[in-house]
Amino acid sequence: MPVLLFTVAPQGVGHLHDLLTCLAKFDEDVSLEATPQFLRISSLNISKTAHAAFTLGSSFFTKYHFSPGPRSASGPPLPKIWTCKLQNRALLSIFKRRLADQRDRDTALETCECELQANQDQAECRLIFRLNCRQGVVKTYRLFYEPGDILHAAFDKAGSANYWTVASRTLRDVVEYFGPKTDQLDWYFQSGKVTFTSYTEKIQSGREILKQPMHTSVALERKDFNDFNVQEGLHIGIMVKDFRAIVAHAESMRALVTARYSRGNRPMQISYEDNGFLAEFTLMTRGSTNVPSASNGSTPARDLSLRPGSRPPETPASAAPTLPASSRPADTATMPPPARTSFRDPDTAASNLSNTQSGDSAPPPAGSLNPDSLFIPADDDDQQWDAPNFEEEPDIVTWDNTADEVSASASTRRIRDSELHSFASMQEHDRRTNIPTSRFPHEIAPTQRLSQVRGIFD
Structure with missing residues (x-):
């Protein structure tokens, strides 16, 4: 059977109280590991995310001795380590902080001795602690322990740069x-x-x-x-x-x-280490593995847009040339919103539209919008998702053949029905001035007058 004997000075009793108090914040139980070189006291929390261990070297004790016991000739070799489990509060009741106080008192602590009783002829195995105080006072504590395997936290110091x-x-x-x-x-x-x-x-x-x-x-x-x-x-x-x-x-x-x-x-x-013992706390961490380095730079979020300049050159046989915005077909291009004056003066509207078309062809053509792509052109990134400004933008009326009275009345923008701003008056005015209606694809005769549309609160 193993033999364990050690003696601790009053200052060492205070250190034992401090480390047991620290271990109590991790788990209620502590594990003891005795070897010929050291005594380790450790705890593992319930979630197994933190492991705390205090290794007490032989220099920490006044006297320290451990032996696995005599080896039998026919039996297997004895293990060189002895382990057990104890309740932390039981040890804290023995190693009190006030015992380290060396003031002039009659019951001041002189030494603390520990002995392991684990003989085969005894029914119970216990750890016996004796507190030798002044005036010949001896306090004895007998603690029952539980044998078991001890879990150790693995940590690679060489790989921790x-x-x-x-x-x-x-x-x-x-x-x-x-x-x-x-x-x-x-x-x-x-x-x-x-x-x-x-x-x-x-x-x-x-x-x-x-x-x-x-x-x-x-x-x-x-x-x-x-x-x-x-x-x-x-x-x-x-x-x-x-x-x-x-x-x-x-x-x-x-x-x-x-x-x-x-x-x-x-x-x-x-x-950290001091006074003959080593404290090691192995903790599980959380963090992001995407760390900027010299070889792998981070990509800005703006670079996710599809830029025309970053595309590979296309051959005429494999791809059609890109058309400017003014010459695109009506089904793929977006018509710019008409100006407010186009409803009042058709001649002015025609001149403004021609100026807009000629002005759009001056800058270099932008990349065509692919409906199957996950990205949008870079020049439209800031404008595609802006909130509409109803105070500055002109009125835009579009065609919806699925709309009814309820959906029309639920429109967020109210359009006043007047003779000057209605579609019927525009078409009548265009016939008088002989302006072809095919030039303005947005001028389509409605199926219902706006004066007949009533809202929820009308």
Whole structure:
């Protein structure tokens, strides 16, 4: 059977209390791993997204001894590691913070001894803790443990090219700006600064719920870090409660904190060491993998439009030449809206239309619009989706053979019916002036007078 014996000084008892308090924020149970070289105390949260481990070396203890036990000649080789599980609150009831106080008291702690009782002739296996105090006072605690396999978090340090080292006090100043109900934390390096941003999904105060996400950003200069090598623009996101627990314990140790990671959605590790123990926190991260680099630049959203200049040259045998907008057929081209004066003076309307056609042919022809394409010409990007301006744009009347009285009355624009602006008066005026109606394809005789159309509130 294995043999485990170790003795801790009063200062070490205070460190055990601090690390157990930190592990309690991850899980209710702790795992113990004893080897001839070290004793590891670890915890894994329920969602298995955060793993915290404290490795206590032989220098942390006043006395440390572990042996797998005597090996039998015929039996299998004994494992070189012993593991068990305990409740964290049971250990916290033993390693209290006040035991590390070395003031002049009669019951001050002198040493803390631990012994493993795991003999074959005993029905129960226990861990026995003895607190040797002054005046010959001895406090004994017997804890039952549960044997089991321990899960370890895998992390590739060689493949983690991004890392930074900073004082724990600096991180504590950053965490103080984050609220108690903050959910997530994101940081990135840009323009010589590291920005820490905390996000809150929702805030509830009684029956009122603020559903809009809120965030708080704190920036640190490059010179605030002791060591720094991070890819610019790389976002890393973790849970704020995990980061706050790590910073709180690191600040109690006055240690330098080092974070290593490769990219978003990959594990990262935060570690620090002092006083003979090593703290390692392996956390799952969230982030975007689309990071700008020197070899792969980002494409602006404007470049998604179909530009005429970026098309490959077309041969006459494979494609027809592109026609200007004024010479396109009526079924594919868009007729420019008529001016307001075209209803009053046909001669002026004809001259304005001819000037418009001649003016349109001056600039270089634009690319024809492909109805099966997912893109639109670049020169129409800003105009195709603009909201209509009814105050400045002229009135446009189009033909709809499926419209009825209900749909016509539901039109968003009211057109007054008058003798001067009706289609019938326009056709009568055109016959008198001998202007062919085929020149104006929009002048089609309606099936109903506008005076007969009544709205919902008429």
